[in-house]
Amino acid sequence: MAVSTFCIFFKDQYRITFVEYLNSIRVGHACKLLMEQNHSILEVAYKSGFNNLANFNRQFKKFKSMTPTQFKKTVKVSEIA
Structure with a gap:
């Protein structure tokens, strides 16, 4: 099957593009890493399959309506409470 045919x-x-689906999976994995381990945002971006930090931040904000840093702070606050 050709790439264009597959897309x-x-x-x-699925009513979304393959790239949108892939980015949602990657952001979900990034959330898991941010919640479980103490990695830097840059490490999480690369481990989630993003090669560019700016693109990672943009995609994360698109799917989660907050930046990775805000998400990390939210997780820490909920762990304390």
């Missing part, structure tokens, strides 16, 4: 098929089936 059309994927969007028809």
